[in-house]
Amino acid sequence: MPRKRRVKSVKTELIKKAREAMLAAVQIYNNPQVTFKAESFITLAVIGWTYLLHAFFRSKGIDYRYYRYTGKKKVYDKTKYGAYKHWELERCLNEKDCPLDSDTITNLRFLIGVRHEIEHQMTDKVDEFLSAKLQACALNFDYYICKLFGDKYNLSKELSLAIQFSPLTPEQRDILHDNSHITSNVKNFVVDFENVLSEEALASSRYAYRVLFVPINAKRKGQADQVVEFIKSDSPLAEGIEKTYAVLKETEKRKYLPSEIVSLMKEKGYDKFSINKHTELWKSRNAKDPKYSFGVLISKTWYWYETWLKEVQQHCEEHADKLRS
Secondary structure: OOOOOOHHHHHHHHHHHHHHHHHHHHHHHOOOOOOOHHHHHHHHHHHHHHHHHHHHHHHOOOOOEOEEEEOOEEEEOEOOOOOEOEOOHHHHHHOOOOOOOHHHHHHHHHHHHHHHHHHHOOOOOOHHHHHHHHHHHHHHHHHHHHHHHOHHHOOOOOOOOOOOOOOOOHHHHHHHHOOOOOOHHHHHHHHHHHHOOOHHHHHOOOOOOOOOOOOOOOOOOOHHHOOOOOOOOOOHHHHHHHHHHHHHOOOOOOOEOHHHHHHHHHHOOOOOOOHHHHHHHHHHOOOOOHHHOOEEEEOOEEEEOHHHHHHHHHHHHHOHHHHOO
């Protein structure tokens, strides 16, 4: 007679595999020889979180298998070869007894959405574009595996800060800030996803974890041995850095529909400026060419940036005699 597996043994195995999946995700991301970083991290992280939540549901006696009722009989869904179909991560997040906080759930929904996009199209250098969300995902996982199952599963002691061979040069910084190489499907998904988030959710470190690095010279013994030195957020030094960062940080560009641009021009007195004239203008300048960065296509709708609005205003000023009654 075959041995009957105990609930505890399955739960422990799920936790172990969840932990190993996240460790593998981080190790691959930190490997300088790997260029398929973000995509690999997301795939393994989703597996890790799925197993972690399966372990939690199992510990609470929650059945995480798909089933349906035929009359009064519960019939479980199975794969072609007879295995039970368990909940995927998205279904786990929808469960009312899911133990995760809302910002952690938002972070995971974001990564699931990105995974759906990269499954169908090759991406190009999305690592830096997504890094804050990936870092938050890893930290959230470490927090919850310890919270739900104990500190013995802690991952932070096994991974350290990645070392690089040179400081960040201005040229590298410009490349990191230039998102023009990101495939449009990923960029459009990110914009659509974040447009509906509250300011609190966007600022949450559970959703996206950002760290500001400032090169410093050691001024006391022992300090020079620390690559990263943490300071209190309410200290005078942190306050000064925050003010500088507030000036430098990149913000999401304001977007305008064509009708909004026309309305703004009419408010300035250019009452003869119309949608047709606006269309003629952007076509004459080929303004939708990505090299000009005048706008962005999101879900089949074109939005114009502030830079294009200024171009339109300048055009109206130069042709005021024709555009005013």
